[in-house]
Amino acid sequence: MTLEELAERQREFIAARDWEPFHTPKNLVMALTGEVGELTELFQWLTPEQAARAGADPDLRPKVSDELADVLLYLVRLADTLDIDLIEAANAKIDRNEHRFPAAAGRAALRRVPKD
């Protein structure tokens, strides 16, 4: 399934429940924050070693999977309401990053440039 098909499934789900009025850009950005907060809570007290094994932990894996899903769903919904193609935007960003961070520069570049 593509992201476009996922967005279409969401559109039908939301229309069937009459939820469009709630899905304004500001509300969806806030919902995204809420879900990233829930995802963060799963990792905050873990040691780096425990966090590295989270995908293989039978208790944590379904919880993490569920929160990742929530983040994706609000992200896809927000992009859909703004008529922005996420895959196209992500590829354009990697294209730019390939110029900003030439491969040879390696880790040093990451240290110099504090954010994407």
Add this chain to the structure above:
Amino acid sequence: MTLEELAERQREFIAARDWEPFHTPKNLVMALTGEVGELTELFQWLTPEQAARAGADPDLRPKVSDELADVLLYLVRLADTLDIDLIEAANAKIDRNEHRFPAAAGRAALRRVPKD
């Protein structure tokens, strides 16, 4: 392009720069927070009406597109390091939501249930 192909493109980009040591689950969750923060800053002072038109605003649209891309890229990367299939997780979540929020109940259900 599918999310799996996007994840593969990222893997190559990161390997070429020797950035894997930075991409621990805790660091990536934090990077996701940073990008959602940048996305939020684009919307925080807009009126609901201005926010609703953000996708059509020639100044805002590329900025929003860029931040949405960053959120997607860290989300895909995080899921990839945890070996979790985002599309499968998202569909499983909608499946569950179809039971939690029957279509007939409409908006009332949203009000009763505080979070997804």
Add this chain to the structure above:
Amino acid sequence: MTLEELAERQREFIAARDWEPFHTPKNLVMALTGEVGELTELFQWLTPEQAARAGADPDLRPKVSDELADVLLYLVRLADTLDIDLIEAANAKIDRNEHRFPAAAGRAALRRVPKD
């Protein structure tokens, strides 16, 4: 009670439970994100009018108060572990903002400068 006294009360609470090892800067920054996420969830689906009345709503007020408290507690704890005086830092920031945003310029300045 001052923030310094609140930080001291927290220090005793945490020491009595042997929680210091968990309170690393990265973990506390993540905990702050989690709490801001919970606070955001209380407001995300409210209309601007409902949100404006949240402090007077008998159901919402204690929930909002509780989440604001959690954000403050992790913020104070994080500053304490880094030996940074929050009140001093906040006043220094307002001092700088008084120069960045001269009072006469009014709202126009907010529009030009996208973030604090």
Add this chain to the structure above:
Amino acid sequence: MTLEELAERQREFIAARDWEPFHTPKNLVMALTGEVGELTELFQWLTPEQAARAGADPDLRPKVSDELADVLLYLVRLADTLDIDLIEAANAKIDRNEHRFPAAAGRAALRRVPKD
């Protein structure tokens, strides 16, 4: 200076610039998210050891101090617009936590209870 006095200083700063219309609860919650995002970006790629020394790092300390100030300022402003006393709320929360997490139980309690 107390938090109440800081809130009063902010009130005057904001009134002098005619910014009250922007400071709705939803906008301030979003601004808080933006600032926590900026704070997180300072820590996201640091090792736990680097993060533990952030308060003593001559380059990082002023940046961290500045972002902590921004988080406090929006938190105090949000509480002020909702007429909630942050210090009282924080003490009420610690009172409850003293019952939820008896001191003798120690770290085990933290592991069992996923969030504050």
